[in-house]
Amino acid sequence: MSNRSLTLIIGIFVGLVVVFQSAFTVHQTQNALVLQLGKPVGGVLEPGLHFKLPFVQNVIYFDARVLDYDAQPAEALTKDKKALVLDNYARWRITDPLRFYQTVRTIPGAQARLDDIVYSQLRVFLGRYTLTEVVSSERSAIMEMVTKRSSDLISEYGIEIIDVRIKRTDLPPENQRAIFGRMRAERERQAKQYRSEGQEESTTIKSTADKEQAVILAEARRQASVIRGEGEALSTRVFAEALSKSPEFYEFQRSMEAYKKSFAGKTRILLTTDDQFLKYLK
Structure with a gap:
Protein backbone atom coordinates (compact mmCIF):
# COMPACT_ATOMS: atom_id res chain seq x y z
CA MET A 1 0.00 0.00 0.00
CA SER A 2 1.38 3.38 -1.00
CA ASN A 3 1.87 6.31 1.33
CA ARG A 4 -0.82 8.21 -0.49
CA SER A 5 -3.38 5.48 0.09
CA LEU A 6 -2.45 5.19 3.76
CA THR A 7 -2.79 8.93 4.20
CA LEU A 8 -6.19 8.85 2.51
CA ILE A 9 -7.41 6.07 4.80
CA ILE A 10 -6.17 7.87 7.88
CA GLY A 11 -7.78 11.06 6.65
CA ILE A 12 -11.12 9.29 6.10
CA PHE A 13 -10.90 7.69 9.55
CA VAL A 14 -10.14 10.99 11.23
CA GLY A 15 -12.94 12.64 9.30
CA LEU A 16 -15.42 10.02 10.43
CA VAL A 17 -14.27 10.38 14.03
CA VAL A 18 -14.67 14.14 13.79
CA VAL A 19 -18.13 13.76 12.27
CA PHE A 20 -19.26 11.31 14.93
CA GLN A 21 -17.86 13.53 17.68
CA SER A 22 -19.46 16.63 16.20
CA ALA A 23 -22.92 15.46 15.18
CA PHE A 24 -25.61 14.51 17.67
CA THR A 25 -29.36 14.06 17.64
CA VAL A 26 -31.92 15.49 20.05
CA HIS A 27 -35.03 13.27 20.25
CA GLN A 28 -38.62 14.48 20.19
CA THR A 29 -39.03 13.99 23.95
CA GLN A 30 -35.87 15.96 24.82
CA ASN A 31 -34.16 19.31 24.85
CA ALA A 32 -30.38 19.73 25.01
CA LEU A 33 -27.57 22.09 25.98
CA VAL A 34 -24.04 22.19 24.66
CA LEU A 35 -21.40 22.62 27.37
CA GLN A 36 -17.89 23.80 26.87
CA LEU A 37 -15.65 23.27 29.86
CA GLY A 38 -18.78 22.87 31.99
CA LYS A 39 -20.41 26.11 30.86
CA PRO A 40 -23.42 26.30 28.52
CA VAL A 41 -22.78 27.76 25.09
CA GLY A 42 -25.47 28.77 22.71
CA GLY A 43 -29.13 28.32 23.50
CA VAL A 44 -31.49 25.46 24.13
CA LEU A 45 -31.46 22.93 21.32
CA GLU A 46 -34.77 21.64 19.98
CA PRO A 47 -35.29 18.12 18.61
CA GLY A 48 -33.29 17.43 15.46
CA LEU A 49 -29.71 17.02 14.19
CA HIS A 50 -27.07 19.35 15.66
CA PHE A 51 -23.30 19.79 15.69
CA LYS A 52 -20.69 20.68 18.30
CA LEU A 53 -16.95 21.02 18.55
CA LEU A 84 -52.42 14.80 59.28
CA VAL A 85 -49.91 12.59 57.53
CA LEU A 86 -49.98 13.63 53.87
CA ASP A 87 -48.88 11.37 51.03
CA ASN A 88 -48.77 13.69 48.02
CA TYR A 89 -47.35 13.73 44.51
CA ALA A 90 -46.63 16.42 41.91
CA ARG A 91 -46.58 16.48 38.11
CA TRP A 92 -44.02 18.88 36.65
CA ARG A 93 -41.87 19.63 33.63
CA ILE A 94 -38.74 21.53 32.66
CA THR A 95 -39.71 24.74 30.84
CA ASP A 96 -36.28 26.42 30.66
CA PRO A 97 -33.43 23.88 30.42
CA LEU A 98 -30.74 26.59 30.60
CA ARG A 99 -32.04 28.06 33.85
CA PHE A 100 -32.73 24.54 35.13
CA TYR A 101 -29.07 23.60 34.56
CA GLN A 102 -27.79 26.83 36.09
CA THR A 103 -29.86 26.42 39.29
CA VAL A 104 -30.59 22.78 40.16
CA ARG A 105 -28.61 21.02 37.37
CA THR A 106 -30.12 17.53 37.82
CA ILE A 107 -33.47 15.80 38.33
CA PRO A 108 -32.66 14.84 41.97
CA GLY A 109 -31.78 18.49 42.67
CA ALA A 110 -35.07 19.58 41.16
CA GLN A 111 -36.98 17.03 43.22
CA ALA A 112 -35.34 18.35 46.38
CA ARG A 113 -36.59 21.85 45.58
CA LEU A 114 -40.00 20.46 44.70
CA ASP A 115 -40.17 18.68 48.03
CA ASP A 116 -39.34 21.84 49.97
CA ILE A 117 -41.68 24.18 48.09
CA VAL A 118 -44.70 21.87 47.72
CA TYR A 119 -44.56 20.67 51.31
CA SER A 120 -44.25 24.22 52.67
CA GLN A 121 -47.23 25.38 50.61
CA LEU A 122 -49.27 22.38 51.68
CA ARG A 123 -48.61 23.26 55.32
CA VAL A 124 -49.55 26.90 54.69
CA PHE A 125 -52.85 26.22 52.96
CA LEU A 126 -53.89 23.25 55.11
CA GLY A 127 -53.40 25.46 58.15
CA ARG A 128 -56.24 27.67 56.89
CA TYR A 129 -58.87 24.92 56.88
CA THR A 130 -60.33 22.43 59.34
CA LEU A 131 -59.84 18.68 59.13
CA THR A 132 -63.35 18.14 57.73
CA GLU A 133 -62.81 20.74 55.00
CA VAL A 134 -59.44 19.28 54.04
CA VAL A 135 -60.77 15.74 53.77
CA SER A 136 -64.05 16.51 52.00
CA SER A 137 -65.44 19.88 50.90
CA GLU A 138 -62.38 22.10 50.18
CA ARG A 139 -59.84 19.54 49.04
CA SER A 140 -59.94 20.41 45.32
CA ALA A 141 -59.74 24.15 45.96
CA ILE A 142 -56.78 23.66 48.31
CA MET A 143 -54.92 21.60 45.71
CA GLU A 144 -55.49 24.25 43.03
CA MET A 145 -54.12 27.00 45.28
CA VAL A 146 -51.12 24.88 46.29
CA THR A 147 -50.38 24.08 42.63
CA LYS A 148 -50.54 27.72 41.51
CA ARG A 149 -48.48 29.09 44.39
CA SER A 150 -45.85 26.31 44.15
CA SER A 151 -45.52 26.80 40.39
CA ASP A 152 -44.98 30.54 40.86
CA LEU A 153 -42.27 29.96 43.47
CA ILE A 154 -40.38 27.30 41.52
CA SER A 155 -40.54 29.05 38.13
CA GLU A 156 -37.15 30.70 38.84
CA TYR A 157 -35.59 27.25 38.50
CA GLY A 158 -36.96 26.77 34.98
CA ILE A 159 -39.64 24.39 36.26
CA GLU A 160 -43.43 24.46 35.95
CA ILE A 161 -45.66 22.51 38.35
CA ILE A 162 -48.72 21.25 36.51
CA ASP A 163 -50.59 19.57 39.33
CA VAL A 164 -50.25 18.71 43.01
CA ARG A 165 -52.47 16.04 44.55
CA ILE A 166 -52.86 14.26 47.86
CA LYS A 167 -52.94 10.50 47.33
CA ARG A 168 -53.85 9.62 50.87
CA THR A 169 -54.53 11.38 54.14
CA ASP A 170 -53.83 9.48 57.35
CA LEU A 171 -53.69 10.31 61.01
CA PRO A 172 -50.52 9.89 63.08
CA PRO A 173 -50.45 6.59 65.02
CA GLU A 174 -51.01 8.27 68.40
CA ASN A 175 -54.01 10.17 66.99
CA GLN A 176 -55.40 6.98 65.52
CA ARG A 177 -55.21 5.26 68.89
CA ALA A 178 -56.93 8.21 70.57
CA ILE A 179 -59.67 8.29 67.93
CA PHE A 180 -60.18 4.54 68.14
CA GLY A 181 -60.42 4.90 71.93
CA ARG A 182 -63.06 7.61 71.57
CA MET A 183 -64.93 5.55 69.00
CA ARG A 184 -64.85 2.51 71.32
CA ALA A 185 -66.07 4.60 74.26
CA GLU A 186 -68.85 6.07 72.12
CA ARG A 187 -69.96 2.63 70.95
CA GLU A 188 -69.94 1.34 74.53
CA ARG A 189 -72.01 4.35 75.60
CA GLN A 190 -74.50 3.69 72.82
CA ALA A 191 -74.62 -0.01 73.76
CA LYS A 192 -75.35 0.88 77.40
CA GLN A 193 -78.03 3.30 76.27
CA TYR A 194 -79.64 0.68 74.04
CA ARG A 195 -79.53 -1.89 76.86
CA SER A 196 -81.05 0.61 79.29
CA GLU A 197 -83.79 1.49 76.83
CA GLY A 198 -84.41 -2.23 76.23
CA GLN A 199 -84.67 -2.92 79.95
CA GLU A 200 -87.04 0.02 80.36
CA GLU A 201 -89.19 -1.21 77.51
CA SER A 202 -89.11 -4.74 78.96
CA THR A 203 -90.23 -3.44 82.37
CA THR A 204 -93.03 -1.46 80.74
CA ILE A 205 -94.22 -4.48 78.76
CA LYS A 206 -94.11 -6.72 81.84
CA SER A 207 -95.99 -4.16 83.94
CA THR A 208 -98.64 -3.81 81.26
CA ALA A 209 -98.95 -7.59 80.95
CA ASP A 210 -99.22 -8.01 84.76
CA LYS A 211 -101.87 -5.29 84.88
CA GLU A 212 -103.87 -6.90 82.08
CA GLN A 213 -103.50 -10.28 83.80
CA ALA A 214 -104.80 -8.87 87.09
CA VAL A 215 -107.73 -7.21 85.31
CA ILE A 216 -108.58 -10.38 83.40
CA LEU A 217 -108.37 -12.56 86.54
CA ALA A 218 -110.47 -10.11 88.55
CA GLU A 219 -113.09 -10.02 85.83
CA ALA A 220 -113.04 -13.81 85.61
CA ARG A 221 -113.47 -14.11 89.39
CA ARG A 222 -116.31 -11.63 89.32
CA GLN A 223 -118.03 -13.51 86.54
CA ALA A 224 -117.40 -16.82 88.36
CA SER A 225 -118.92 -15.38 91.56
CA VAL A 226 -121.94 -14.13 89.63
CA ILE A 227 -122.42 -17.50 87.92
CA ARG A 228 -121.87 -19.37 91.19
CA GLY A 229 -124.39 -17.14 92.93
CA GLU A 230 -126.91 -17.61 90.16
CA GLY A 231 -126.34 -21.38 90.29
CA GLU A 232 -126.75 -21.49 94.07
CA ALA A 233 -129.86 -19.36 93.80
CA LEU A 234 -131.25 -21.70 91.15
CA SER A 235 -130.34 -24.73 93.25
CA THR A 236 -131.99 -23.26 96.30
CA ARG A 237 -135.08 -22.43 94.31
CA VAL A 238 -135.25 -25.97 92.86
CA PHE A 239 -134.81 -27.50 96.32
CA ALA A 240 -137.39 -25.18 97.70
CA GLU A 241 -139.85 -26.05 94.94
CA ALA A 242 -139.14 -29.77 95.42
CA LEU A 243 -139.56 -29.45 99.18
CA SER A 244 -142.81 -27.62 98.77
CA LYS A 245 -144.13 -30.36 96.46
CA SER A 246 -143.10 -33.40 98.58
CA PRO A 247 -141.72 -32.58 102.05
CA GLU A 248 -141.82 -36.24 103.14
CA PHE A 249 -139.67 -37.40 100.22
CA TYR A 250 -137.16 -34.64 100.85
CA GLU A 251 -136.99 -35.60 104.53
CA PHE A 252 -136.51 -39.26 103.55
CA GLN A 253 -133.70 -38.41 101.08
CA ARG A 254 -131.87 -36.25 103.56
CA SER A 255 -132.14 -39.03 106.19
CA MET A 256 -130.70 -41.57 103.74
CA GLU A 257 -127.76 -39.26 103.06
CA ALA A 258 -127.26 -38.83 106.80
CA TYR A 259 -127.31 -42.60 107.32
CA LYS A 260 -124.79 -43.08 104.53
CA LYS A 261 -122.35 -40.61 105.98
CA SER A 262 -122.90 -41.65 109.63
CA PHE A 263 -122.57 -45.39 109.16
CA ALA A 264 -119.63 -45.30 106.77
CA GLY A 265 -116.51 -47.16 107.87
CA LYS A 266 -116.30 -48.58 111.39
CA THR A 267 -118.28 -45.87 113.13
CA ARG A 268 -120.04 -46.79 116.36
CA ILE A 269 -123.15 -44.87 117.39
CA LEU A 270 -125.24 -45.51 120.51
CA LEU A 271 -128.87 -44.59 120.01
CA THR A 272 -132.12 -45.57 121.71
CA THR A 273 -134.77 -47.36 119.74
CA ASP A 274 -137.17 -44.50 119.98
CA ASP A 275 -134.64 -41.93 118.66
CA GLN A 276 -136.12 -39.82 115.87
CA PHE A 277 -132.95 -40.29 113.77
CA LEU A 278 -133.76 -44.01 113.32
CA LYS A 279 -137.37 -43.72 112.36
CA TYR A 280 -136.75 -44.76 108.74
CA LEU A 281 -134.85 -47.89 109.88
CA LYS A 282 -137.72 -49.26 111.91
Whole structure:
Protein backbone atom coordinates (compact mmCIF):
# COMPACT_ATOMS: atom_id res chain seq x y z
CA MET A 1 0.00 0.00 0.00
CA SER A 2 1.38 3.38 -1.00
CA ASN A 3 1.87 6.31 1.33
CA ARG A 4 -0.82 8.21 -0.49
CA SER A 5 -3.38 5.48 0.09
CA LEU A 6 -2.45 5.19 3.76
CA THR A 7 -2.79 8.93 4.20
CA LEU A 8 -6.19 8.85 2.51
CA ILE A 9 -7.41 6.07 4.80
CA ILE A 10 -6.17 7.87 7.88
CA GLY A 11 -7.78 11.06 6.65
CA ILE A 12 -11.12 9.29 6.10
CA PHE A 13 -10.90 7.69 9.55
CA VAL A 14 -10.14 10.99 11.23
CA GLY A 15 -12.94 12.64 9.30
CA LEU A 16 -15.42 10.02 10.43
CA VAL A 17 -14.27 10.38 14.03
CA VAL A 18 -14.67 14.14 13.79
CA VAL A 19 -18.13 13.76 12.27
CA PHE A 20 -19.26 11.31 14.93
CA GLN A 21 -17.86 13.53 17.68
CA SER A 22 -19.46 16.63 16.20
CA ALA A 23 -22.92 15.46 15.18
CA PHE A 24 -25.61 14.51 17.67
CA THR A 25 -29.36 14.06 17.64
CA VAL A 26 -31.92 15.49 20.05
CA HIS A 27 -35.03 13.27 20.25
CA GLN A 28 -38.62 14.48 20.19
CA THR A 29 -39.03 13.99 23.95
CA GLN A 30 -35.87 15.96 24.82
CA ASN A 31 -34.16 19.31 24.85
CA ALA A 32 -30.38 19.73 25.01
CA LEU A 33 -27.57 22.09 25.98
CA VAL A 34 -24.04 22.19 24.66
CA LEU A 35 -21.40 22.62 27.37
CA GLN A 36 -17.89 23.80 26.87
CA LEU A 37 -15.65 23.27 29.86
CA GLY A 38 -18.78 22.87 31.99
CA LYS A 39 -20.41 26.11 30.86
CA PRO A 40 -23.42 26.30 28.52
CA VAL A 41 -22.78 27.76 25.09
CA GLY A 42 -25.47 28.77 22.71
CA GLY A 43 -29.13 28.32 23.50
CA VAL A 44 -31.49 25.46 24.13
CA LEU A 45 -31.46 22.93 21.32
CA GLU A 46 -34.77 21.64 19.98
CA PRO A 47 -35.29 18.12 18.61
CA GLY A 48 -33.29 17.43 15.46
CA LEU A 49 -29.71 17.02 14.19
CA HIS A 50 -27.07 19.35 15.66
CA PHE A 51 -23.30 19.79 15.69
CA LYS A 52 -20.69 20.68 18.30
CA LEU A 53 -16.95 21.02 18.55
CA PRO A 54 -15.43 17.58 19.00
CA PHE A 55 -13.51 16.75 22.15
CA VAL A 56 -14.06 20.27 23.53
CA GLN A 57 -17.82 20.43 23.89
CA ASN A 58 -20.26 17.88 25.30
CA VAL A 59 -24.05 17.64 25.31
CA ILE A 60 -26.48 17.15 28.18
CA TYR A 61 -30.10 16.20 27.58
CA PHE A 62 -33.27 17.18 29.47
CA ASP A 63 -36.57 15.35 29.39
CA ALA A 64 -39.25 17.58 27.87
CA ARG A 65 -42.12 15.37 28.98
CA VAL A 66 -44.30 15.74 32.07
CA LEU A 67 -42.54 14.13 35.04
CA ASP A 68 -43.92 12.70 38.27
CA TYR A 69 -42.55 13.28 41.74
CA ASP A 70 -43.84 11.12 44.61
CA ALA A 71 -43.02 12.83 47.91
CA GLN A 72 -42.41 11.07 51.19
CA PRO A 73 -45.35 11.18 53.67
CA ALA A 74 -45.06 14.13 56.07
CA GLU A 75 -47.17 15.68 58.81
CA ALA A 76 -49.14 18.94 58.64
CA LEU A 77 -51.50 20.72 61.03
CA THR A 78 -55.00 21.89 60.13
CA LYS A 79 -56.79 24.99 61.36
CA ASP A 80 -58.38 23.05 64.22
CA LYS A 81 -54.96 21.75 65.32
CA LYS A 82 -55.42 18.24 63.94
CA ALA A 83 -52.28 16.49 62.69
CA LEU A 84 -52.42 14.80 59.28
CA VAL A 85 -49.91 12.59 57.53
CA LEU A 86 -49.98 13.63 53.87
CA ASP A 87 -48.88 11.37 51.03
CA ASN A 88 -48.77 13.69 48.02
CA TYR A 89 -47.35 13.73 44.51
CA ALA A 90 -46.63 16.42 41.91
CA ARG A 91 -46.58 16.48 38.11
CA TRP A 92 -44.02 18.88 36.65
CA ARG A 93 -41.87 19.63 33.63
CA ILE A 94 -38.74 21.53 32.66
CA THR A 95 -39.71 24.74 30.84
CA ASP A 96 -36.28 26.42 30.66
CA PRO A 97 -33.43 23.88 30.42
CA LEU A 98 -30.74 26.59 30.60
CA ARG A 99 -32.04 28.06 33.85
CA PHE A 100 -32.73 24.54 35.13
CA TYR A 101 -29.07 23.60 34.56
CA GLN A 102 -27.79 26.83 36.09
CA THR A 103 -29.86 26.42 39.29
CA VAL A 104 -30.59 22.78 40.16
CA ARG A 105 -28.61 21.02 37.37
CA THR A 106 -30.12 17.53 37.82
CA ILE A 107 -33.47 15.80 38.33
CA PRO A 108 -32.66 14.84 41.97
CA GLY A 109 -31.78 18.49 42.67
CA ALA A 110 -35.07 19.58 41.16
CA GLN A 111 -36.98 17.03 43.22
CA ALA A 112 -35.34 18.35 46.38
CA ARG A 113 -36.59 21.85 45.58
CA LEU A 114 -40.00 20.46 44.70
CA ASP A 115 -40.17 18.68 48.03
CA ASP A 116 -39.34 21.84 49.97
CA ILE A 117 -41.68 24.18 48.09
CA VAL A 118 -44.70 21.87 47.72
CA TYR A 119 -44.56 20.67 51.31
CA SER A 120 -44.25 24.22 52.67
CA GLN A 121 -47.23 25.38 50.61
CA LEU A 122 -49.27 22.38 51.68
CA ARG A 123 -48.61 23.26 55.32
CA VAL A 124 -49.55 26.90 54.69
CA PHE A 125 -52.85 26.22 52.96
CA LEU A 126 -53.89 23.25 55.11
CA GLY A 127 -53.40 25.46 58.15
CA ARG A 128 -56.24 27.67 56.89
CA TYR A 129 -58.87 24.92 56.88
CA THR A 130 -60.33 22.43 59.34
CA LEU A 131 -59.84 18.68 59.13
CA THR A 132 -63.35 18.14 57.73
CA GLU A 133 -62.81 20.74 55.00
CA VAL A 134 -59.44 19.28 54.04
CA VAL A 135 -60.77 15.74 53.77
CA SER A 136 -64.05 16.51 52.00
CA SER A 137 -65.44 19.88 50.90
CA GLU A 138 -62.38 22.10 50.18
CA ARG A 139 -59.84 19.54 49.04
CA SER A 140 -59.94 20.41 45.32
CA ALA A 141 -59.74 24.15 45.96
CA ILE A 142 -56.78 23.66 48.31
CA MET A 143 -54.92 21.60 45.71
CA GLU A 144 -55.49 24.25 43.03
CA MET A 145 -54.12 27.00 45.28
CA VAL A 146 -51.12 24.88 46.29
CA THR A 147 -50.38 24.08 42.63
CA LYS A 148 -50.54 27.72 41.51
CA ARG A 149 -48.48 29.09 44.39
CA SER A 150 -45.85 26.31 44.15
CA SER A 151 -45.52 26.80 40.39
CA ASP A 152 -44.98 30.54 40.86
CA LEU A 153 -42.27 29.96 43.47
CA ILE A 154 -40.38 27.30 41.52
CA SER A 155 -40.54 29.05 38.13
CA GLU A 156 -37.15 30.70 38.84
CA TYR A 157 -35.59 27.25 38.50
CA GLY A 158 -36.96 26.77 34.98
CA ILE A 159 -39.64 24.39 36.26
CA GLU A 160 -43.43 24.46 35.95
CA ILE A 161 -45.66 22.51 38.35
CA ILE A 162 -48.72 21.25 36.51
CA ASP A 163 -50.59 19.57 39.33
CA VAL A 164 -50.25 18.71 43.01
CA ARG A 165 -52.47 16.04 44.55
CA ILE A 166 -52.86 14.26 47.86
CA LYS A 167 -52.94 10.50 47.33
CA ARG A 168 -53.85 9.62 50.87
CA THR A 169 -54.53 11.38 54.14
CA ASP A 170 -53.83 9.48 57.35
CA LEU A 171 -53.69 10.31 61.01
CA PRO A 172 -50.52 9.89 63.08
CA PRO A 173 -50.45 6.59 65.02
CA GLU A 174 -51.01 8.27 68.40
CA ASN A 175 -54.01 10.17 66.99
CA GLN A 176 -55.40 6.98 65.52
CA ARG A 177 -55.21 5.26 68.89
CA ALA A 178 -56.93 8.21 70.57
CA ILE A 179 -59.67 8.29 67.93
CA PHE A 180 -60.18 4.54 68.14
CA GLY A 181 -60.42 4.90 71.93
CA ARG A 182 -63.06 7.61 71.57
CA MET A 183 -64.93 5.55 69.00
CA ARG A 184 -64.85 2.51 71.32
CA ALA A 185 -66.07 4.60 74.26
CA GLU A 186 -68.85 6.07 72.12
CA ARG A 187 -69.96 2.63 70.95
CA GLU A 188 -69.94 1.34 74.53
CA ARG A 189 -72.01 4.35 75.60
CA GLN A 190 -74.50 3.69 72.82
CA ALA A 191 -74.62 -0.01 73.76
CA LYS A 192 -75.35 0.88 77.40
CA GLN A 193 -78.03 3.30 76.27
CA TYR A 194 -79.64 0.68 74.04
CA ARG A 195 -79.53 -1.89 76.86
CA SER A 196 -81.05 0.61 79.29
CA GLU A 197 -83.79 1.49 76.83
CA GLY A 198 -84.41 -2.23 76.23
CA GLN A 199 -84.67 -2.92 79.95
CA GLU A 200 -87.04 0.02 80.36
CA GLU A 201 -89.19 -1.21 77.51
CA SER A 202 -89.11 -4.74 78.96
CA THR A 203 -90.23 -3.44 82.37
CA THR A 204 -93.03 -1.46 80.74
CA ILE A 205 -94.22 -4.48 78.76
CA LYS A 206 -94.11 -6.72 81.84
CA SER A 207 -95.99 -4.16 83.94
CA THR A 208 -98.64 -3.81 81.26
CA ALA A 209 -98.95 -7.59 80.95
CA ASP A 210 -99.22 -8.01 84.76
CA LYS A 211 -101.87 -5.29 84.88
CA GLU A 212 -103.87 -6.90 82.08
CA GLN A 213 -103.50 -10.28 83.80
CA ALA A 214 -104.80 -8.87 87.09
CA VAL A 215 -107.73 -7.21 85.31
CA ILE A 216 -108.58 -10.38 83.40
CA LEU A 217 -108.37 -12.56 86.54
CA ALA A 218 -110.47 -10.11 88.55
CA GLU A 219 -113.09 -10.02 85.83
CA ALA A 220 -113.04 -13.81 85.61
CA ARG A 221 -113.47 -14.11 89.39
CA ARG A 222 -116.31 -11.63 89.32
CA GLN A 223 -118.03 -13.51 86.54
CA ALA A 224 -117.40 -16.82 88.36
CA SER A 225 -118.92 -15.38 91.56
CA VAL A 226 -121.94 -14.13 89.63
CA ILE A 227 -122.42 -17.50 87.92
CA ARG A 228 -121.87 -19.37 91.19
CA GLY A 229 -124.39 -17.14 92.93
CA GLU A 230 -126.91 -17.61 90.16
CA GLY A 231 -126.34 -21.38 90.29
CA GLU A 232 -126.75 -21.49 94.07
CA ALA A 233 -129.86 -19.36 93.80
CA LEU A 234 -131.25 -21.70 91.15
CA SER A 235 -130.34 -24.73 93.25
CA THR A 236 -131.99 -23.26 96.30
CA ARG A 237 -135.08 -22.43 94.31
CA VAL A 238 -135.25 -25.97 92.86
CA PHE A 239 -134.81 -27.50 96.32
CA ALA A 240 -137.39 -25.18 97.70
CA GLU A 241 -139.85 -26.05 94.94
CA ALA A 242 -139.14 -29.77 95.42
CA LEU A 243 -139.56 -29.45 99.18
CA SER A 244 -142.81 -27.62 98.77
CA LYS A 245 -144.13 -30.36 96.46
CA SER A 246 -143.10 -33.40 98.58
CA PRO A 247 -141.72 -32.58 102.05
CA GLU A 248 -141.82 -36.24 103.14
CA PHE A 249 -139.67 -37.40 100.22
CA TYR A 250 -137.16 -34.64 100.85
CA GLU A 251 -136.99 -35.60 104.53
CA PHE A 252 -136.51 -39.26 103.55
CA GLN A 253 -133.70 -38.41 101.08
CA ARG A 254 -131.87 -36.25 103.56
CA SER A 255 -132.14 -39.03 106.19
CA MET A 256 -130.70 -41.57 103.74
CA GLU A 257 -127.76 -39.26 103.06
CA ALA A 258 -127.26 -38.83 106.80
CA TYR A 259 -127.31 -42.60 107.32
CA LYS A 260 -124.79 -43.08 104.53
CA LYS A 261 -122.35 -40.61 105.98
CA SER A 262 -122.90 -41.65 109.63
CA PHE A 263 -122.57 -45.39 109.16
CA ALA A 264 -119.63 -45.30 106.77
CA GLY A 265 -116.51 -47.16 107.87
CA LYS A 266 -116.30 -48.58 111.39
CA THR A 267 -118.28 -45.87 113.13
CA ARG A 268 -120.04 -46.79 116.36
CA ILE A 269 -123.15 -44.87 117.39
CA LEU A 270 -125.24 -45.51 120.51
CA LEU A 271 -128.87 -44.59 120.01
CA THR A 272 -132.12 -45.57 121.71
CA THR A 273 -134.77 -47.36 119.74
CA ASP A 274 -137.17 -44.50 119.98
CA ASP A 275 -134.64 -41.93 118.66
CA GLN A 276 -136.12 -39.82 115.87
CA PHE A 277 -132.95 -40.29 113.77
CA LEU A 278 -133.76 -44.01 113.32
CA LYS A 279 -137.37 -43.72 112.36
CA TYR A 280 -136.75 -44.76 108.74
CA LEU A 281 -134.85 -47.89 109.88
CA LYS A 282 -137.72 -49.26 111.91
